Amino acid sequence: PQPTPETWPAAPPQPAAEAGAGQDAPPFAAPPQPTPETWPAAAPQPVREAGPGAPAEPRESAASPDARLVRRTLREIGPVADKVTAYFYALLFTRHPELRGLFPAAMDTQRDRLLKALLTAAEQMDDAAVLTEYLQHLGRGHRKYGTEPAHYPAVGEALIGALTRYAAASWDEETERAWVRTYTTISQIMIDAAAEDERRAPAWWHGEVVSHELRTPDIAVVTVRPDQPYPFLAGQYTSLETPWWPRVWRHYSFASAPRPDGLLTFHVKAVPAGWVSNALVHHARPGDVLRLGPPAGSMTVDHTTDNGLLCLGGGTGIAPIKALVEDVAERGTRRPVEVFYGARTDHDLYDIDTMLRLQQSHPWLEVRAIIDRSTQLPDLVREYGPWNEYDAYLSGPPGMIRRGVDALRGVGVPSERIRHDALDELAAAAG
Known part of the structure; x- marks a missing residue:
């Protein structure tokens, strides 16, 4: 979401002055205004x-x-x-x-x-x-x-x-x-x-960068310390603003479940012409201060059921999937969790070591790395299963999510058990 264009009037407007041209528009005469x-x-x-x-x-x-x-x-x-x-x-x-x-x-x-x-x-x-x-x-x-x-x-x-x-x-x-x-x-x-x-939360939080790890030339793991407690759930996301681009906010998922030390971690990939992503990957360093918006998103674990979790993570979409796995582990339950980690090359599996360590620690977790330039991750998931007793979680590029939803419905997973956030809007704002 961007500032104010989605907002509408709460009271009658005052009489307006003559309209003029903006930078992106030719001059127009002022239209009739509502009384x-x-x-x-x-x-x-x-x-x-x-x-x-x-x-x-x-x-x-x-x-x-x-x-x-x-x-x-x-x-x-x-x-x-x-x-x-x-x-x-x-x-x-x-x-x-x-x-x-x-x-x-x-x-x-x-x-x-x-x-x-x-x-x-x-x-x-x-x-x-x-x-x-x-x-x-x-x-x-x-x-x-x-x-x-x-x-x-x-x-x-x-x-x-x-x-x-x-x-x-x-x-x-x-x-x-x-x-x-x-x-x-x-x-x-x-x-x-x-x-x-x-009445219950600040408009934003300040977060100091305490760790910046470059995993690949264009992917960084950034950890920040908020200036006050920041409540969120595993699987959610937030918006970040950097000091280099004031008033430009971009969405990033939390890469871990809530931690006792209160630190927040994000996986950021620098995209072409991406203002915020390139700033976070190539310019941010420990000591820099970011601003964080409130947490959002509904891709969270339903702890009222014992259903297994089927998780599809593509690229940096593995970040919230990792957080979901940690959330299940912290609950002490032994629900089966199947993670499909998709990438086009070995180079793109930047967090596979972390996921495999989690698999070694938790016998109920299965991690499958899928590397294939020609076959889509959702299509490969059809080869496994059955998934009718699982809740599905999808995170990654919008196209992957759309194909994943179709594929999972096709193999019998009810729509109400397929969870993802509205990442078309998030992806449009990525950068």
Whole structure:
């Protein structure tokens, strides 16, 4: 998640000044702006539930009126997403230049965050539980960017302005009111989640680098000491900001279960043009201070069951898998754990020695290193098993996760027992 583009207004915006051109957009005339009368005094009525992920058309008959109007707008602006995003930032920074400091200095890492978040929220509009969970996560995560309730109206104002311009064919007063009601509800969920989180956790932690081990020319194991207790669960991830690229945050999984000494370890691979990853691999040294966002992620062990664990880790995706193994070991149970560690070359198996030592210490653990340039890791897993009595955990490149989910479903593993995080978004932000 990136700072503030996923946020929406919590209150009526003030009259705006003339819009101007941004660095990434040509000059535009200011579009008609919503009047205060269009902003609701209360949140919209609860919507009927509909399962997420289905095509929009079959869901329309069961969707709420607001959801139908919002989805209609999103379908119209889809082909011009880049223009909508550029215009949104032009409006936001021209009318509210004080907000520019919340964003990275270079906006090329920021381009599609807004529309992606909008599409995600719109797709879940009629599933109140899923939408609320998603927005609460955003609200908590945005604290580290310095987002405050007073920022929401400005962002919503710019967003409505961009939609007014680029959804001209479907835009009318009824559609505007639907969007405003939706934003008001969405923003309030985020504001409430941030306020609740503020009572129990800081917006960010400082972490001093205490160890930096270069395992390969482009992979480093980085260990940091947080300045105050940092609670997390094995299998979760966090976001990191380096002193070299202020306001640029990237996600990394914890490479161990919580430790008595409180240290946190991450496996980082430097990717081409990756600002944060290259800084962490090639520039970070003991004594440097990073900032850490709150923990997130649901790829954690269910300790209420004795099911075995089937773990697929590709590349640095082995980091949270290692943490899961340590978590099971610390519980003292003897649940079978099967780890498939995938890599394209021997060189890429940078943590195989650690995994084999864990296997020697725990007879219930089986580690298989899979090295094959032509065959995909999920396809090889089909040759083993059966896996119908296992909970599956997948971590690695998004393509591997997608293929892994399909492969595991194909051999009878129920979808509810296949665990991974939304790594498409994480991978988009990797670097």
